[in-house]
Amino acid sequence: MKLIISGSEAKARTGSLETSRGTIHTPAFMPVGTQGTVKAMSPRELQEIEAEIILCNTYHLYLRPGSEIIHRLGGLHEFIHWDRPILTDSGGFQVFSLSSLRKIREDGVEFRSHIDGSLHFLGPQKAMEVQGMLGSDIAMAFDECTPYPAEHEYAARSLELTTKWARQCKEYLEAQEDKTRGLTSLFGIVQGGMYKELRKRSLEELAEIGFDGYAVGGLSVGEPKEEMYGIIEYLAPLLPADMPRYLMGIGDLGDMLVAVENGFDMFDCVMPTRNARNGTLFTSAGRISIKRTEFKDDAAPLDQDCDCYTCRNFSRAYLRHLFMAKEILAMRLNTIHNLRFYLNFFRKMREAIAAKTFGQFKAHWGGIFGQDI
């Protein structure tokens, strides 16, 4: 998987990734479909808002309905009726954040399901096997997401394990090509906590193994923004320039502007979808809470500048009514808008980089969504 860079401005770049299921234009935002559905959306609506790739969670799908079942039914794309690319995470993050009674071993993690307490095991080999059964277009190596704060010693040991597991993922992919049932690309995940020299070591070790793309994990885990931006700025130029750079789990618009400015290409986050369900909506004038009384009889669309189904057809007053009445359509219309807003934001960002006006773009939108740090 090669990133074709078609434009750049300082460190920011725009380009495209070709996959057998379609082109992904970068910088790209991936809506999150945790359990095999982007919450409140139908696949048809995802196409309509022009999502080019979605992310699904290996941990969740492995536990329910089970990767074997999905495989027997023709793979994840067929199962969820989505024929564009899917990136799957490795399950590592959820094993550490959601499950109980984790036991870290050298070959992976034993854990109990957060759904029914049943005992399971995920490690590099198993994570690859499961992602292969799902038929992922971009698989992620199994890692330990270093928590924050972490002592240097802990972060170093954790990173060592992550490197070892990443190597095993790569070996598994190469050795057992038939068993992976169509896995075509694998990204490594840079860890190392907030220690720059550990981040550098992690990256160098991964680059030596060789992956199709490089992700940065373990950010936005509770650290101050300064520290996060510090790692982003430090790491980005060290990542291989001709390969996609994926900043995992960061979805704040201001943060993504900083990351794109530094040369990151791919992002995922539940922020637009989760906020939509809570009534927090993104507009060209900033964030608004749709439940505010002032919208009670506001006939205007949510965002005059937006071309989504919600903004083309419904008033703020109706959206407020649906939200106050706890109607499912509230979550639907809000989600369509927030995701379309994000995808339009990324499209405009790509155009700005190509036109070498990203500096102005960032100044404008950073003023609306950014943080003073």
Next chain:
Amino acid sequence: MKLIISGSEAKARTGSLETSRGTIHTPAFMPVGTQGTVKAMSPRELQEIEAEIILCNTYHLYLRPGSEIIHRLGGLHEFIHWDRPILTDSGGFQVFSLSSLRKIREDGVEFRSHIDGSLHFLGPQKAMEVQGMLGSDIAMAFDECTPYPAEHEYAARSLELTTKWARQCKEYLEAQEDKTRGLTSLFGIVQGGMYKELRKRSLEELAEIGFDGYAVGGLSVGEPKEEMYGIIEYLAPLLPADMPRYLMGIGDLGDMLVAVENGFDMFDCVMPTRNARNGTLFTSAGRISIKRTEFKDDAAPLDQDCDCYTCRNFSRAYLRHLFMAKEILAMRLNTIHNLRFYLNFFRKMREAIAAKTFGQFKAHWGGIFGQDI
């Protein structure tokens, strides 16, 4: 509003009602959009499944967001983005079933909102005014839905009040045409409990006042099926033949077959939508519960004979997964299917009556959805 009858078989008839917002083919099923949205559906999806009319609840919309607000925003059609006909009930049923601290007066009912306990009043005049502000295509007269069981004396007094209120609704409509802001038709509601002579009296009094259609209320309120069918069979032939006959709140497919056989034309019920959200789905082989283990890896569509978005694109296994995982898309796909199933059922029923094969139609579907009584 005149019912143009285009075909019949014994007492069953098929035809059409012309409204300024489109034609309603009868027998017609009206999906229920209680709070200004058919739960889990978008207006676009309602058009796609070919709903020709929906029902909205005056009580709910009067309390939230308020009929004044909806009126200021251009009326209910504009507010909810639905340009086909809307029938509004009068609010009477909900005042009696949902609100607390009801005080029945000769001119209406004082009650407290089930949402915030605030004090309100609805009566014949107010119900007409509210429906006028909503811009309803078919308004219903304000009635008291006689509970079950009811003593003869209670039912008689209640019916007397209903008749009086119906007359006031009609007078209001005629006298204050400007204030009703586009109300074009008004249906009367036959009450009288389970007493046939009271039902007959109610109907005769309403017919004397003169309405655009006649509804039968106060059925399926807890009485045995035999009693309900008895009233349906007794009343149907007494209702004016050239006007729409609307059986309120009855949505069981077996019950509707009996009612259509006896000459009813219009129906509404939350059954298909509520059942959808609970995972009970209607198929050409009968009702199924999507959560059953047998569907875990069932690659087949929900109903091979159905042409809805759900059945064309998703497997039972995926629907079961979405339901077990409590995903919003489960409620969406289930609702699309159940409503399309109902509307297709009605289309086929109309075709059968036109082709004089309704007898076979009823025998076939009654065997699947009917009850032995």
